[in-house]
Amino acid sequence: MAQNHAAPATKGADIPPVAVRAGIELQINGENYRHTGDPQMPLLWYLRDVLRLDGTKYGGEHGEGGADLVLVDGKATSAIGVTMDKLSGKQVTTVEGLVTVKGELHxxxxxxxxxxxxxxxxxxxxxxxxxxxxxxxxxxxxxxxxxxxxxxxxxxxxxxxxxxxxxxxxxxxxxxxx
Ligand code: FES
The missing domain is CATH 1.10.150.120 ([2Fe-2S]-binding domain)
Structure with a gap:
């Protein structure tokens, strides 16, 4: 005899709502940005994939060779080695930000x-x-x-x-x- 299987109880009601991320505010090349995505995203991917600032390069997962360096509050920092949650209130300068406001080379x-x-x-x-x-x-x-x-x-x-x-x-x- 065929058995009737009850439809599995929906679990949807048990899923807690995802907290809205507060957002991470920082300055990049003098402009204000608010990141509401994954706080663990490395800065390098935020620059290259979100902002399309692709001057900063990938040089390996540990930043070997320094191709991924940016300035964070004036200090050279590996953009693959720092995640967005560490950058709240910081000032980031990429190679694109070295040009003067008049567009002249540094x-x-x-x-x-x-x-x-x-x-x-x-x-x-x-x-x-x-x-x-x-x-x-x-x-x-x-x-x-x-x-x-x-x-x-x-x-x-x-x-x-x-x-x-x-x-x-x-x-x-x-x-x-x-
Ligand atoms: S790796 Fe080609 S110019 Fe340095």
């Missing part, structure tokens, strides 16, 4: 061009950000200061990057006097 960007310190360009945003951090701490960086930067360049531009950072330091000192 002296550091110009120095990389002048010293031909760019090969394929994949590592360049990370170098620029790490160099900004360094120049904020050391107005006249030595070779050994530059060698402490975590960045790698697979195109072999390290020597020209050194020259570019020194050129930028000189240019920024000159600009500060003017």
């Amino acid at each position: 002296p550091l960007q110009q120095a990389f061009i002048d010293e031909d310190a760019i090969g394929c360009g994949y590592c360049t945003p990370g170098w620029l950000i790490a160099s900004m951090d360094l120049l904020n701490r050391r107005k006249d960086p030595s070779d050994s200061d530059i060698d402490t930067l975590p960045n790698l360049c697979r195109c072999g531009c390290q020597t020209r990057v050194r020259s570019a950072i020194k050129r930028a330091a000189a240019s920024m000192k000159q600009g500060a006097k003017a």
Whole structure:
């Protein structure tokens, strides 16, 4: 004899409502943003996939080579290594934010061009950000200061990057006097 199976009781009523996320407010390149998605989202994916700021590159799950560096409150920080919930109230600067409001290149960007310190360009945003951090701490960086930067360049531009950072330091000192 065929058995009647009762329809499984719906569990819908037992599912607690999902709390509305408060949102994480932060500044990126001087603009205000409110992130209401996954608080565990790495900053790198927020920049690249949500905001379409794709200057910051993926350099491995541990940020090897520094291609994913951004400034967080002025300090070079791995964008893959920091999640959105750690950024409430912070100021983030990406490579796109180095250009002046008038659209002029930062002296550091110009120095990389002048010293031909760019090969394929994949590592360049990370170098620029790490160099900004360094120049904020050391107005006249030595070779050994530059060698402490975590960045790698697979195109072999390290020597020209050194020259570019020194050129930028000189240019920024000159600009500060003017
Ligand atoms: S310019 Fe190609 S990896 Fe550095």
